[in-house]
Amino acid sequence: MNKIAIRGEALDQIRAAAELSYPDEGAGLLFGETKEGDRVVAEIHCLGNRREGEARRRRYLIEAGDMLSAEKLAESKGLEVVGVFHSHPDHPARPSDTDREWALPWYSYVITSVDGGEARQTSSWHLREDRSGFEEECIERGVGADPGLGPAVSSNPGEERGAD
């Protein structure tokens, strides 16, 4: 099983963002690095769920324009977008068919289940090469803070979702 190391503060913020978005799905991006097959998530970038109305309860959308801005922000920090986090309100932390249909290879997909407003399980997955499904990744909670890194969370101006 592949491993993904997530900075402790960032992992806490992923779960907090999931709770704050409830009963809607919350989502954002993972900023980090990939070296020799090992992935490290340094911080998260919270984004607004662009789905509208009731669809926000079961679906999330990060628009291409937001992705483009986020990629530039990550690059300015010496990082890159290595994946996505989103929540499953009252639903298991496992990828759905909709997740598979929209997934891209290489990214890590971190999913947090939220039951009644409380974050439960957080898991990570990557898409198989043939797009038939996902392989689970082992999350390692990072210890300490890299003195070269900034805060664990950033967000689009005017779209403060999740904890700061």
Next chain:
Amino acid sequence: MPVVVLPAPLRPYASGNKDVAVRGETVRESLADLLRQYPGLEGQLFNEDGVLRPFVHLFLDGEEITQSEEADANLRMDSRLLVVPSIAGG
């Protein structure tokens, strides 16, 4: 030559390259040349019907172009065609 700029998830299908120089006067021709160079990208960019997957967006010289515009939009020799994914699920 125009350049197609690939997002990180697609670079492994282009021998790790982020920027790929392509031949073509239109977006359609440039994407066709991209696939000639790196056939492995086809399944990631296009569905079984040969249509761009819904999460694939194109930005030509800084402006997003719609799928109806994309095919015949003209490229300059210094054009940069960014492939940018939208992310969705649930």
